[in-house]
Amino acid sequence: MxxxxxxxxxxxxxxxxxxxxxxxxxxxxxxxxxxxxxxxxxxxxxxxxxxxxxxxxxxxxxxxxxxxxxxxxxxxxxxxxxxxxxxxxxxxxxxxxxxxxxxxxxxxxxxxxxxxxxxxxxxxxxxxxxxxxxxxxxxxxxxxxxxxxxxxxxxxxxxxxxxxxxxxxxxxxxxxxxxxxxxxxxxxxxxxxxxxxxxxxxxxxxxxxxxxxxxxxxxxxxxxxxxxxxxxxxGLQNSHLTFHGQPNHAGTTPHHLRADAFHAACLAVSEAFCIVEQQCGPDVRLTFGDCEILPGASNVVPGEVRLTQEIRAATGAEILRIGDTVLECANSVSARIGVSVTTRVISDDAPxxxxxxxxxxxxxxxxxxxxxxxxxxxxxxxxxxxxxxxxxxxxxxxxxxxxxxxxxxxxxxxxxxxxxxxxxxxxxxxxxxxxx
Ligand SMILES: [Zn+2]
Incomplete structure (x- = not known):
């Protein structure tokens, strides 16, 4: 057979x-x-x-x-x-x-x-x-x-x-x-x-x-x-990860004086992906699938960035660990740039x-x-x-x-x-x- x-x-x-x-x-x-x-x-x-x-x-x-x-x-x-x-x-x-x-x-x-x-x-x-x-x-x-x-x-x-x-x-x-x-x-x-x-x-x-x-x-x-x-x-955890900066004039505000929420979000996400890819198993998934930039104008330094964050992993402990990792990256990057971060869990389905x-x-x-x-x-x-x-x-x-x-x-x-x-x-x- x-x-x-x-x-x-x-x-x-x-x-x-x-x-x-x-x-x-x-x-x-x-x-x-x-x-x-x-x-x-x-x-x-x-x-x-x-x-x-x-x-x-x-x-x-x-x-x-x-x-x-x-x-x-x-x-x-x-x-x-x-x-x-x-x-x-x-x-x-x-x-x-x-x-x-x-x-x-x-x-x-x-x-x-x-x-x-x-x-x-x-x-x-x-x-x-x-x-x-x-x-x-x-x-x-x-x-x-x-x-x-x-x-x-x-x-x-x-x-x-x-x-x-x-x-x-x-x-x-x-x-x-x-x-x-x-x-x-x-x-x-x-x-x-x-x-x-x-x-x-x-x-x-x-x-x-x-x-x-x-x-x-x-x-x-x-x-x-x-x-x-x-x-x-x-398991699948959905969260909102929000970076709070300060909107300002894109032409007159030098980079070192900006609190650019999008800059912080990019660096934090990039760092988090590096850590997850190096330290987590192949079955872990981290996805930022939606992004809203406020106020959303080409000539304004972004004052707020709202990301959706989805984490999937085989154990609840791993989901928690990845969530903590992202938040640590977000906090450390944001502190450097003068931005703050808030996170809110929307749904949390256990494995x-x-x-x-x-x-x-x-x-x-x-x-x-x-x-x-x-x-x-x-x-x-x-x-x-x-x-x-x-x-x-x-x-x-x-x-x-x-x-x-x-x-x-x-x-x-x-x-x-x-x-x-x-x-x-x-x-x-x-x-x-x-x-x-
Ligand atoms: Zn189906």
Whole structure:
């Protein structure tokens, strides 16, 4: 089997399904059907500018959810839209614990057709494979499309609601890009927002969650590896870093008498990057993604510079250390130039650790399927980061061409899609077997 993967451009998933999964799987994975499903989903919210625009609770999201629900029903799944807008299809025992698999089908503006969709469509394909043996399964299998992963209103809304982590004030205050309140949009979608707490489930009812996703980065493609086994999802801290100087005439104020906020910001950022690149591991990310210079005139020495600062790292301690490093650089540079610095944390998401049990199940599945795999962190946020706080969780990555995502050119080779779903299927089967 292994040689067939490494030498042939085509992968016969039917053969893999039949041989690896033995008597539990009655039907093989059909890669072409998965590609068809991705193309169908791509029609609901494609834009003239290229790419997708399908925020949660939009009309095009409704069409996509309806289509997905009908596909679930067609294979005998019990389907429900929970009060937070998570679409859940269930196969196997009507009561008792379940193995969950899924992702999201909402997109960013100008997004691609694989981010999130692959995990949902792949989980659906696994359900199709399991449908004939559902009556003999020792626990249920659920496919979930989580609401608002991309944060059109509240990032990870559905995954957070599933474990009672959404605050009522947060729901009441949330608005979309055009200022429309979330509560109005949910009501129009047929979901009374006051019912969101009813979406909460007991973690005891969920044995494990497994999410197949595109990598959204260049590592797997660059290294020629077919599957990434995610060990952790990095934490993410967003801050505002502001340099306060003194605006003055750009022609009459000599450099040594300026309190130039932009000069201080440039030096501080440059020093911070040097330190981070020399002292931190390869998985750390420091980004100043937005910059506002005030008053913003070509003939005025900048009096204030506002930077957004984003730090991602695998541990909370490392995030703190990088934040301290930046602030030390900013303070020492600013003192020299006669500028002051303030910082304010806007959001702080802790890193998430994947379950060793699920990681081992994915690794074993990779061996069964015969793919090259690599254990790695996820630099992007996912529904899994929320769910892993409550139940054993794992993620399977497949390569993204040129590392592109949140981009109309997002692409994953059909061969990698099939392999990813095969690994997902084997993982789900081994988790179901382990539950008996
Ligand atoms: Zn995603």
């Amino acid at each position: 292994r040689a067939a993967f490494q030498t042939g451009p085509r992968v016969d998933c039917q053969e893999i399904g039949a041989r690896v999964l033995g008597d539990l799987i009655a039907k093989p994975i059909r890669g072409e059907r998965v590609l068809d499903n991705l193309e169908t989903l791509a029609r609901f919210g494609s834009t003239d500018r290229g790419g997708m625009d399908r925020p949660v609770f939009s009309p095009q999201y409704r069409t996509a959810i309806d289509w997905l629900a009908s596909e679930m029903r067609a294979i005998g799944m019990t389907v429900r839209l929970d009060p937070a807008g998570n679409l859940i299809g269930r196969l196997g025992p009507a009561a008792g614990p379940a193995i969950l698999s899924g992702s999201h089908i909402d997109t960013v503006p100008g997004g691609g057709i694989y981010d999130g969709m692959l995990g949902v469509v792949g989980s659906l394909e696994v359900a199709r494979c399991l449908s004939d043996v559902a009556p003999t399964m020792s626990c249920a299998y659920e496919v979930v499309a989580f609401a608002d992963e991309e944060g059109a209103y509240i990032s990870l809304l559905g995954a957070r609601a599933m474990f009672a982590e959404l605050l009522q004030d947060e729901v009441l205050a949330a608005t979309g890009r055009d200022g429309t309140p979330l509560v109005d949009v949910m009501r129009a979608f047929g979901l009374p927002p006051e019912k969101i707490p009813d979406a909460a489930r007991s973690p005891d009812d969920i044995l494990a969650f497994i999410e197949l996703h595109i990598e959204q980065g260049p590592i797997l493609e660059t290294e020629g590896i077919e599957i990434g086994i995610v060990e952790n999802i990095v 998430a650790t994947m379950s060793p049990i699920v990681i081992d199940a994915v690794a074993q599945a990779c061996d069964q399927v015969g793919v090259r795999s690599k254990r790695m962190p996820s630099g992007a946020g996912h529904d899994s980061q929320q769910i892993s706080k409550h139940v054993p969780t794992g993620m399977i990555f497949v390569p993204s061409r040129q590392g592109l995502s949140h981009n109309p050119d997002e692409f994953t080779q059909p061969r990698h899609i099939k392999l990813g779903i095969q690994v997902l299927c084997n993982t789900v089967v081994s988790l179901i077997n382990a539950s008996s």
